[in-house]
Amino acid sequence: MPDASRQRIRRTTFIYWMLLTYIIAALVWWFISLERQNSKITQLQYKIARIENIHADPGVAAKNATSIQKDQQKNNEKYIGEGLTFLALILIGAVFVYRSISRQLKLQQQQQNFMMAITHELKTPISVARLNLETLLKYDLSEEKKQKLLDIALDETLRLDFLTSNILLAAQLDNKNFNATKEELSLTDLVKETIHQFRKRFPDREFPTTINVDADMKGDAFLLQMLINNLVQNAIKYSPREIPIVTSLQQNKSGIILQIADGGDGIANSEKAKIFSKFYRIGNESTRKTKGTGLGLYLCRKIAKAHNGDISVTDNEPKGSIFIVRFKS
Numbered sequence: 001m002p003d004a005s006r007q008r009i010r011r012t013t014f015i016y017w018m019l020l021t022y023i024i025a026a027l028v029w030w031f032i033s034l035e036r037q038n039s040k041i042t043q044l045q046y047k048i049a050r051i052e053n054i055h056a057d058p059g060v061a062a063k064n065a066t067s068i069q070k071d072q073q074k075n076n077e078k079y080i081g082e083g084l085t086f087l088a089l090i091l092i093g094a095v096f097v098y099r100s101i102s103r104q105l106k107l108q109q110q111q112q113n114f115m116m117a118i119t120h121e122l123k124t125p126i127s128v129a130r131l132n133l134e135t136l137l138k139y140d141l142s143e144e145k146k147q148k149l150l151d152i153a154l155d156e157t158l159r160l161d162f163l164t165s166n167i168l169l170a171a172q173l174d175n176k177n178f179n180a181t182k183e184e185l186s187l188t189d190l191v192k193e194t195i196h197q198f199r200k201r202f203p204d205r206e207f208p209t210t211i212n213v214d215a216d217m218k219g220d221a222f223l224l225q226m227l228i229n230n231l232v233q234n235a236i237k238y239s240p241r242e243i244p245i246v247t248s249l250q251q252n253k254s255g256i257i258l259q260i261a262d263g264g265d266g267i268a269n270s271e272k273a274k275i276f277s278k279f280y281r282i283g284n285e286s287t288r289k290t291k292g293t294g295l296g297l298y299l300c301r302k303i304a305k306a307h308n309g310d311i312s313v314t315d316n317e318p319k320g321s322i323f324i325v326r327f328k329s
Helices: 001-051 057-138 143-174 187-201 221-240 296-306
Strands: 183-186 209-211 216-219 246-252 255-261 310-314 321-328
Touching: 001 183, 001 296, 057 143, 057 296, 143 221, 143 296, 183 221, 187 209, 187 216, 187 221, 187 246, 187 255, 216 221, 221 255, 221 321, 296 310, 296 321
Parallel strands: 209 246
Antiparallel strands: 183 216, 246 255, 255 321, 310 321
């Protein structure tokens, strides 16, 4: 987090607590002042009553004293009730304002992190593709080296296309008027084709599958493909190269279940609910080494929800995570 942002947050927090402390102190002082005023009025009433009742019957004097005492007690109860009511309203408002400000500051910081990440993610594939193409133009290379450079450039352009598609899709799904175009399709064929493309792009990795069903459903082919792409890309990002990424597709009476398992470090229980939030990424932004923008899993949740489904994550034994997407019948 930049120093300017830290200073702004500290200044805002300091002003907030100072104002809250002043308001509560003013409320306490108001209560003490009213109590003192009530005591002075009561003492004055006692003096007046003694003067007026100097020749009166003792029973009348006692009755007047009891009445004055009741009035004092009634005023005390009123001040206490009003004070507690105001204090409760102040605290409720303070909690609401504090949470709202914290949420806005957190969102602002996540957006700043996203802009930093997206700038890096956009520049890297462009720079690599440009460097490879310039190398092809300047030097007379063997066919094997030319093909290797072209493959790398193509892979970087695919990565760039995938990234821009995620950004555009996030903007579309956040639009309340967006409606997915749904049609009858084979999720089985879609999963098989997507995994086939990953095998071509990453020939040094293993992508075993367990697909023994013909899972047909009504959905948007582009969105569902983005869902599968994001989950597999996420698994590739966090799994060692030698550990296979396993995809399975099952179907039962409740619906279709898609699972993608990786062999990474896994996800802490405290983080499992947060990772599907927009822009959220595990770890510290300044020390994080993995690439990403914090949009992939957020899009997966939005796409699953748009197809009457949900997404969750569980631990993969002995190591890693399993992302589970359930499409209800």
